Amino acid sequence: MISTLLSRHGRGADGDPAPRLAYGADYNPEQWSREVWEEDVRLMREAGVNTVSVGIFSWARLQPGPDVWDFAWLDEVMELLHGGGIGVDLATATASPPPWLTTAHPEILPVTARGETVWPGARQHWRPTSPVFREHALRLVRELATRYADHPALVAWHVNNELGCHNVYDYSDDAARAFREWLRVRYTTLDALNHAWGTAFWSQRYSDWEQILPPRLAASHPNPTQQLDFKRFSSDALKDHLRAEREVLREITPDIPVTTNFMVMGGTKGMNYPDWAQEIDFVSNDHYVVPGARDRDELSFSANLTSGIAGGRPWFLMEHSTSAVNWQPVNLAKRPGDLARDSLLHVAHGADAVCFFQWRQSAAGAEKYHSAMLPHAGADSDLFRAVTALGATLGRLAQVAGTEREPARVGILFDWESWWASEQDSHPTSLLDYRREALDWYSALLDLGVRADLVTTRADLHRHQVLVAPVLHVVPAELAKELTRFTERGGHLVTTYFSGVVDENDHVWLGGYPGALRDLLGIRIEEFGPLLDGDTVELDDASTGSLWTDRIDVTAPETEVLVRYRTGVHAGRPAVTRRPTGGGSAAYVSTRLGVEGLRALLPRLLAPAGVDSELPPSARGPVELTVRSGAAGRFLFVVNRTDGTVPLPDLGGEVLVGATAPAGADGGPVLGPREVAVLRQPAV
Numbered sequence: 001m002i003s004t005l006l007s008r009h010g011r012g013a014d015g016d017p018a019p020r021l022a023y024g025a026d027y028n029p030e031q032w033s034r035e036v037w038e039e040d041v042r043l044m045r046e047a048g049v050n051t052v053s054v055g056i057f058s059w060a061r062l063q064p065g066p067d068v069w070d071f072a073w074l075d076e077v078m079e080l081l082h083g084g085g086i087g088v089d090l091a092t093a094t095a096s097p098p099p100w101l102t103t104a105h106p107e108i109l110p111v112t113a114r115g116e117t118v119w120p121g122a123r124q125h126w127r128p129t130s131p132v133f134r135e136h137a138l139r140l141v142r143e144l145a146t147r148y149a150d151h152p153a154l155v156a157w158h159v160n161n162e163l164g165c166h167n168v169y170d171y172s173d174d175a176a177r178a179f180r181e182w183l184r185v186r187y188t189t190l191d192a193l194n195h196a197w198g199t200a201f202w203s204q205r206y207s208d209w210e211q212i213l214p215p216r217l218a219a220s221h222p223n224p225t226q227q228l229d230f231k232r233f234s235s236d237a238l239k240d241h242l243r244a245e246r247e248v249l250r251e252i253t254p255d256i257p258v259t260t261n262f263m264v265m266g267g268t269k270g271m272n273y274p275d276w277a278q279e280i281d282f283v284s285n286d287h288y289v290v291p292g293a294r295d296r297d298e299l300s301f302s303a304n305l306t307s308g309i310a311g312g313r314p315w316f317l318m319e320h321s322t323s324a325v326n327w328q329p330v331n332l333a334k335r336p337g338d339l340a341r342d343s344l345l346h347v348a349h350g351a352d353a354v355c356f357f358q359w360r361q362s363a364a365g366a367e368k369y370h371s372a373m374l375p376h377a378g379a380d381s382d383l384f385r386a387v388t389a390l391g392a393t394l395g396r397l398a399q400v401a402g403t404e405r406e407p408a409r410v411g412i413l414f415d416w417e418s419w420w421a422s423e424q425d426s427h428p429t430s431l432l433d434y435r436r437e438a439l440d441w442y443s444a445l446l447d448l449g450v451r452a453d454l455v456t457t458r459a460d461l462h463r464h465q466v467l468v469a470p471v472l473h474v475v476p477a478e479l480a481k482e483l484t485r486f487t488e489r490g491g492h493l494v495t496t497y498f499s500g501v502v503d504e505n506d507h508v509w510l511g512g513y514p515g516a517l518r519d520l521l522g523i524r525i526e527e528f529g530p531l532l533d534g535d536t537v538e539l540d541d542a543s544t545g546s547l548w549t550d551r552i553d554v555t556a557p558e559t560e561v562l563v564r565y566r567t568g569v570h571a572g573r574p575a576v577t578r579r580p581t582g583g584g585s586a587a588y589v590s591t592r593l594g595v596e597g598l599r600a601l602l603p604r605l606l607a608p609a610g611v612d613s614e615l616p617p618s619a620r621g622p623v624e625l626t627v628r629s630g631a632a633g634r635f636l637f638v639v640n641r642t643d644g645t646v647p648l649p650d651l652g653g654e655v656l657v658g659a660t661a662p663a664g665a666d667g668g669p670v671l672g673p674r675e676v677a678v679l680r681q682p683a684v
Contacts, residue, residue: 022353048391348637403630449613449620488582522556545591
């Protein structure tokens with residue numbers, strides 16, 4: 001769908017109906033005087049921009065008062081952009097309520113768990129469950145949709161902006177009422193809720209629905225299932241707002257696709273994006289690199305996971321940065337080549353659009369030091385030249401548009417509810433980091449040159465020969481059965497410490513750990529062995545474990561012990577096991593091995609499935625390989641993961657972009673530092 005937005009709706013000035021990759025940014029003309037707008041369109045065309053998001057934070061400009069509307073400026077902007085052949089992803093502008101609304105209706109403001117009001121002055125100062133906010137927001141959406149329904153520049157609707165970025169958890173009275181209604185639907189009866197929440201503990205049994213509250217500030221750890229349900233509810237409350245805006249848009253403009261920008265990155269975990277994905281016409285994502293030891297692996301991981309959420313179909317990169325951001329403790333500028341590399345790595349993992357925040361760098365406001373496509377230095381700058389070069393590169397990759405991610409043989413299962421539940425309080429350790437563990441496995445596979453897909457529990461798990469499920473903490477009975485079927489049909493499961501421990505109600509599966517997966521794995525654990533921060537244990541394969549250990553008893557005669565502990569209280573006991581079952585196997589890793597330890601262990605875990613790298617040995621580690629395929633061909637994205645020069649692997653196919661550095665010593669093409677090459681092979 002994304003690849004045809006411009007041809008179906010955008011009516012570009014060049015009249016070209018062919019699908020192409022979208023390229024652009026958030027555009028905020030309301031920050032600038034009228035004489036700047038025409039220059040913006042001229043420079044956008046110079047840079048190759050063909051799509052922009054408009055109106056994201058313009059509610060106060062569009063509706064200066066309760067019954068006052070001002071669309072004249074936006075009418076003019078829409079016409080200018082259309083005249084320049086630039087399609088508009090028009091935002092519903094509901095992300096930041098204007099001062100007149102919060103002054104008249106302070107009851108729309110969120111409340112923290114401590115009972116503090118979140119006041120205006122920044123953005124997203126609204127309750128997802130406020131009926132007053134909903135009424136005013138939908139009125140605005142209806143006005144926008146009615147006015148621009150037939151405008152030729154309109155290519156898509158952009159609901160709100162980064163839903164839940166600052167207001168995912170609201171503990172107000174509105175939220176309490178909505179939470180109770182959500183619980184009535186989920187459990188039907190108080191008896192069922194009391195059972196699910198284990199309210200026999202600490203005298204918490206409820207005798208009336210009105211007694212139930214969000215998990216506000218309490219004397220000790222709030223009820224864990226209450227906490228988990230509040231996370232579910234909070235994600236659903238935002239999803240409900242998304243649906244409400246979407247329904248108005250579909251009523252008035254049924255042929256215009258609707259999206260909203262997710263934030264699949266870093267620690268953003270409050271929104272259950274696999275659940276939201278079915279509510280929109282195409283998935284969009286925002287991603288920002290946090291500099292560090294594995295920053296580009298994290299970018300690849302997040303882009304890959306976004307593709308998994310999108311079901312392997314193309315998606316839209318709505319925001320990332322051309323260079324420095326403004327919200328990190330130290331905001332580093334990107335190095336030469338980073339802008340193109342970061343962008344093309346998203347395309348490699350399925351993005352059919354590359355967009356930034358924002359087009360023109362702000363002169364005032366909280367994000368004035370956030371980079372943009374057109375920086376403070378203006379068009380005569382290295383940054384704008386890099387932006388223009390990227391536009392030309394994306395033009396040469398137009399045929400990639402519409403192709404899908406080619407499934408890898410290895411899948412890494414990423415489960416939002418396990419993420420939520422495994423990191424709650426009153427657990428064996430507060431040091432567990434669910435996303436870090438998943439990233440460890442992903443980085444180790446990258447180091448080995450093995451392609452892997454990030455997938456969710458909504459995916460068809462049987463598309464993969466190996467399924468890695470790190471810290472799969474929440475395992476309902478049906479998921480346990482599905483994983484058993486996976487192995488019986490020849491799949492190879494790998495899971496880790498603190499997996500299979502609880503059901504969907506956060507109740508422990510009794511009889512020993514790893515609970516729901518105990519019989520499948522052929523092991524039993526009586527007690528967890530978390531490690532103090534900084535403590536480690538040695539394994540007999542020369543690797544080092546941290547964070548966690550388990551005292552494993554082997555319960556099935558066919559279960560193999562692959563690695564044992566060499567030191568620590570479990571010295572001599574199993575550390576890594578594998579049980580053959582059906583045509584497949586189920587393996588368990590009982591400690592955090594980190595990237596280095598997993599890199600050494602993975603070949604043994606992949607061997608039963610016959611999985612190896614598609615890259616030649618010399619390229620495994622320095623190079624990341626990602627594949628998209630469709631009727632136009634099979635496109636291999638070859639990414640230099642290093643800051644040095646590496647030979648371009650001989651994978652066959654026509655080189656579309658990249659590998660422009662001088663020939664190597666042996667006369668073959670090479671990849672420059674952080675460079676991406678794209679090769680095209682004939683369609684399979």
